[in-house]
Structures are given as C-alpha cells and as structure tokens.
Amino acid sequence: MVHRFIHLLLLPVVSGTLLVLSFPTYDLDFLAWIALVPLLIAIREKPWKTAFGQGWLAGLVFFVGTLSWVINAMHQYGQIPLPVSFLIMLLLAGYCALFVALFAAILVALTDARGLLRPWTAAALWVTLEWLRGHLFSGFPWALLGYSQYHALSVIQIADVTGVYGISFLLVLVNALVARLAEVLGSRVWRGAQPVPVPWVTVVVAAALFAFVVDYGYWRLDPRNNPANEHSLHIGLVQPNVDQAQKWDVALRRQTIDRYKKLTAQVVQEVDLVVWPEAATPFFFDAETDYREEMLRFVRERGVPLLFGSPAMDSRTDGGQRLLNSAYLVSGTGMVLDRYDKVHLVPFGEYVPLKPILFFLNKLVVGLGDFVPGSGPRVMSGPSGHLGLVICFEVIFPDLVRQFVDQGADYMVTITNDAWFGRTSAPYQHFAMVVFRAVENRVPFARAANTGISGFIDAEGHILRTTDLFVESALSGEVRIGGTRTIYTAYGDLFTVGCAILTLLVAARSWRQGAFKGAFKGDYVRRPESPPSEPNYPF
Incomplete structure (x- = not known):
C-alpha cells in the first residue's frame, strides 16, 4: 500500500x-x-x-x-x-x-x-x-x-x-x-x-x-567573440510606483502627472530617451487636449524624446469607438512621431473572451472596457536606430518579439504595469522571460514597469541594473547597439x-x-x- x-x-x-x-x-x-x-x-x-x-x-x-x-x-x-x-x-x-x-x-x-x-x-x-x-x-x-x-x-x-x-x-x-x-x-x-x-x-x-x-x-x-557595438544609447527609465487602485482616480490625476515629471527630471540630463511604463498617463493622450499640451510642452522644455504608454480611442467604421492599449513616441521638440498599439492582449485583463457567457468577469477589464488588438508588430524610428516596443504580456511570446527584430529593431523596449501582481513571484517570473528575448535575438532590452521590476538587460542576457519592487525610482543605463542577426530571429x-x-x-x-x-x-x-x-x- x-x-x-x-x-x-x-x-x-x-x-x-x-x-x-x-x-x-x-x-x-x-x-x-x-x-x-x-x-x-x-x-x-x-x-x-x-x-x-x-x-x-x-x-x-x-x-x-x-x-x-x-x-x-x-x-x-x-x-x-x-x-x-x-x-x-x-x-x-x-x-x-x-x-x-x-x-x-x-x-x-x-x-x-x-x-x-x-x-x-x-x-x-x-x-x-x-x-x-x-x-x-x-x-x-x-x-x-x-x-x-x-x-x-x-x-x-x-x-x-x-x-x-x-x-x-x-x-x-x-x-x-x-x-x-x-x-x-x-x-x-x-x-x-x-x-x-x-x-x-x-x-x-x-x-x-x-x-x-x-x-x-x-x-x-x-x-x-562578439561583434563590436556600432554605438550606444543612454535610456532613462521612470518607475512611478502608482497604486493600481488610485491610477484612474481623477482627483489624483495632477499628483500622478507631477510624480512623472519629478522622476523624469532626475535622469533627463544624462539620457537620449526617457521611457515611462505602460498606461502611464491617467488620461487619454489623444483625447484630452489640455493634459496632452502640458506633456508636449514638458518634453520640449527638456529636449529629450519620450516614450510612454497611454490608452487610445479610435473611431470604428460603424461610428463606435475602439479602445487600444497604446504607446507614443514624442520627439525632443514635442512632436508625436509614432504610436504602437498592443497586438497580443491579456485575456480577462484587457478583454473578456466569450463575454456573453463570462459576463461576471467584466470587473477585471481595467475599469475602462474591452480593448481591441493593434494591427501588428512594427518598429519605430527612435534615437540612435530602430526601436522595437512590446507592451506587458507581449514579451512572453518569443515569436512576437522575434518579428520586431526581424523587421529591423536595433534595440527593444518593454513597458508594463505589474502592479496587478502585488508582492508575488509574478514580477520576477515576468522579468526572467525578458532575459531570453534578449538572448534569442541578440538585442538589448530596457524595461520600464510602474511598480517594478525596471531594468536593463544586454544582448547576452546579463541583467545590468534593476530597481526594487514598489518604490519610486528613476534609473538610467547604457544600451549597446550593433549585434548580429541570429538564426532564431531569421x-x-x-x-x-x-x-x-x-x-x-x-x-x-x-x-x-x-x-x-x-x-x-x-x-x-x-x-x-x-x-x-x-x-x-x-x-
């Protein structure tokens, strides 16, 4: 027995x-x-x-x-x-x-x-x-x-x-x-x-x-045995540590924006690009003109490009609205250069599959509504080369990241909001996967997370600098560009x-x-x- x-x-x-x-x-x-x-x-x-x-x-x-x-x-x-x-x-x-x-x-x-x-x-x-x-x-x-x-x-x-x-x-x-x-x-x-x-x-x-x-x-x-890097780029990562329960509170909007400005000012003098995390703005960047102009003015004053996450709303052909989880790239002169819309959404986090049956799970969808996926992966023309951007959940999909590098991305940025996970193993598990995306494609990664872990990983998978969980932080690091195309990428x-x-x-x-x-x-x-x-x- x-x-x-x-x-x-x-x-x-x-x-x-x-x-x-x-x-x-x-x-x-x-x-x-x-x-x-x-x-x-x-x-x-x-x-x-x-x-x-x-x-x-x-x-x-x-x-x-x-x-x-x-x-x-x-x-x-x-x-x-x-x-x-x-x-x-x-x-x-x-x-x-x-x-x-x-x-x-x-x-x-x-x-x-x-x-x-x-x-x-x-x-x-x-x-x-x-x-x-x-x-x-x-x-x-x-x-x-x-x-x-x-x-x-x-x-x-x-x-x-x-x-x-x-x-x-x-x-x-x-x-x-x-x-x-x-x-x-x-x-x-x-x-x-x-x-x-x-x-x-x-x-x-x-x-x-x-x-x-x-x-x-x-x-x-x-x-x-590694090819000489053609050049390097200095990136500043902002980790605001905004409580998820307060993130969309209108009464705290000013406080949130000021926190981003304060942390950005700590690194902006020494970097070529500043990155804010996923859904950083507590408002719709395209829709709310006053806050949009304030942000663009702030970028112009600092003179450094800014990459940040924000929800976006587009019109549908039937007259309705499409909600997207997006990221914007703004030049140092305050011009919006590009926008990427998240392709691979989180089931039960950004949309509810089989919604008529699972209606009781609507509360999980970020308090905003159902998101729709973007049109597909594509690279942006960023400082010092082509930039590939993946948002949160997307980084766990090897082939999706590979497509960005295959399209010509010289370096990768991933932005996320891991506040949902709390003080659990998930932020660490999530970060560990980024190491593999870097090695698979021989590209460096910069990761900006709302509550952590933010940090830098080089093309060989070395974790260079990281932040702690649930602390306000502004981190700068060097990203070396110029690796070789890998068999996996091809x-x-x-x-x-x-x-x-x-x-x-x-x-x-x-x-x-x-x-x-x-x-x-x-x-x-x-x-x-x-x-x-x-x-x-x-x-």
Missing part, C-alpha cells in the same frame, strides 16, 4: 514541487535538471490513463505554485471574491497541467521494446507540448521549463538558435536520462529484477550535446518543428509495432523476460 501510494501520488507531487522551486522567486534552478525524474519513475510501466492522471497531478502542483499570483490579481484588483479567485487560478493551473498530463500519457505509449522510456523522445515531446500551450486559445507560454535557467548564462546562449525551447529540451533530456539510469541501478539492486542495459549511446551523445551547449555559451559570452521556431517531427516519427514507428495502439487500448506491453534481439532504439 505504501509503495503504491509513493509511486501513484507522492512522486508526481515531488516533481511538481521541485519544478516550483526551480522558478523565481525560489530560483533553485539546479533542481530543474532532476525535477521530472520522480514523475518519470512513477509512470514507468503504467497504463496511459494512470500516467495521464499522474502527469496532471505533477502539473497541477507546478502551476498552482507558479501561478498563485493570479489570486492576488483577481481578488485585490478585480474585486472578485477570494473563493472565486482561487477557483479561477485552479482552472488556469488545471488547464496548463493538461499538457504535462499529455506528456506523461503519450510518453508511456512511446516506450521502446523493453518498456523503457526514450530520453530523446521525452525531450522532443515536452517541447512540442510547450509550443502548443504557447499558441492554443491565444497562447499562455508562462513558466516554460527553460525559463528556470535565466541565471545560467552559459547554458542559455544556445537560445539564439533554438529559442527558449532548446533549453527546455536539454532539461528534459537530462531528466529522462537520469530516470533511465535510475532504472539501470534499480534493476541491479533489486533481486529478481530483469537487468536493464545502460543506454551508452544516449549517454555519450547527450553528454557531448551538453558539453557543446555550455562551450558555445562560454564562447558567446566572451567579449572577443527562422523562428524551427527547432520546435524538428521536435514535433521527431515525436511524430517515433509515434509512427510505435504504431507500426503495435505498442502505441496497444497502450491506448489498455494493453500495455511490459518488458519481456529476455532482451529482444533487435538493437535498443535510442530515441
């Missing part, structure tokens, strides 16, 4: 817990290299339905731990009752956990002729499912496994080829190999157990791959396509052998008493 409990429930819970500890704010990133081992051991020789349940349990623990901040956003700022907020978080975590469940269920169906897990298949399958999670139903690629390694710069440099998914692949490969070696050890410790062969080919190839990735990382991090998620193809090929082979069909019929084939004559299939 105890043994059954450990294998059925405890090991998946341990995996989920180790995954949580791998991410911010715990940041025990080394645990990610073994976090899946308990789950992989638990699903060994299990029917697919059992493996599905075990995978879902591990995923639920993982995503409840990493998405618990949803409760704070829903309850404190959305005014949703605490029990309902908790239920919404559970629903989101349960949905994300389905991808871990599918990983476990499909993996047991793709075991080799001995009933042993295939490390390469496990890694490819995991990446394929992570990519699907980032695209289905508008996508939610939060807490991808690779993000746990944002501090391990020598490991993550390969992301300029594979994207963050390559790091996830390497992590799962190591986890699966450790689990496989645990099977080898167990077969030699327990009496009567059928000896499991050491997968020497897999061990050698995986070790060589890991060595290559780390060696490539050190090579990329060596300044001698070709996008080609690596994930390869992973999907590998998964399908292994599935097709298993189908022909009858193992895949048998697993899903409940006829799980266990390891035979004597080793088969055919060579062990390494993938």
